[in-house]
Amino acid sequence: MDDVPAYFSELGRLRMLGGDAALDFANTRHWRDGREIDFLTGYSALIDWAAVAGLLSNEERDRLKAAEAGMPLQAADVFSAAIRLRDTWKIYLGEATRTELPTASLDEPLEGLRRMVTTALGAPELAIAGLPSDPLAGADMALPLARAALAIGAFLALPHAGTLRMCEADPCGGVFLDTSRSQKRRWCAMDTCGNRVKAQRHRLRLKAEAVEPDRGQSKTERPS
Ligand SMILES: [Zn+2]
Structure with missing residues (x-):
């Protein structure tokens, strides 16, 4: 798992473990060490993350970064729309991964999400064609939002392996595509979430074993 791209910030390392940019987008907010961390702290973090996730080219990232200083209000609007889209997407994914749910119960949240994706896509030529090649035409600050919406739309519409x-x-909240042949992948990554679960189980086992001898003792001490 060390070969996947990672976004580095002051909050720590965020690896692209979802197997799809739309899932990596959802994973920008998740639980780690008992607290929920949101790696998308502002427009600047959004475009840096999007470049690592493959949703922006490095050139697009650089141009948006340069444009942000001149258009802080637009950047802030795009950022809050991106957070709203991500949080709705996370709610949908939470429902979609609850296996006991009948598929029909997903219709309503899916409909709301589709509307949000369509709105966030805005002018479709932005998401698909990207920033205008003429630097004088300026940068459309909404590109990272449009690309995230494009990724979610593609995830919902296209068949995917896994x-x-x-x-x-628990708690983690990370989502991923299980593409393993055995279909038994249970964690974001073995070296983090997997190890944490194993260490937790180990601690519980030690605790249980520590209790056992006392019980044995009280049994032997009991007068017969
Ligand atoms: Zn996890």
Whole structure:
């Protein structure tokens, strides 16, 4: 898992473990060490993350970065729209990974999400063609939002290899596509969530074993 791209920020390392940019977008907010961390702290973080996730080219990232200083209000609007889209997407994914749910119960949240994706796509030529090649034409600050919407739309519309799953480490909330042949991938990554679950189980086992001898003792001490 060390070969996947990672976004580095002051909050730590965020690896692209979802197997799809739309899932990596959802994973920008998740639980780690008992607290929920949102890696998207502002427009600047959004475009840096989007470049690592493959949703912006490095050239697009650089041009948006340069444009942000001159258009802080537009940047802030795009950022809050991106957060709203991501949080709705996370709610949908939470429902979609609950296996006991009948598929029909997803219709309503899916409909709301589709409307949001369509709005966030805005002018479709922006998401698909990207920034105008003429630097004088300026940068459209909404590009990272449009690209995230494009990724979610593609995820919903296209068939994908693997099964959508939510990490079993609790709490984590990470989602990923299980593309393993055995279809038994349970965690974002073995070296983080997997190890945490194993260490937790180990601690519980030690605790249980520590209790056992006392019980044995009280049994032997009991007068017969
Ligand atoms: Zn996890």
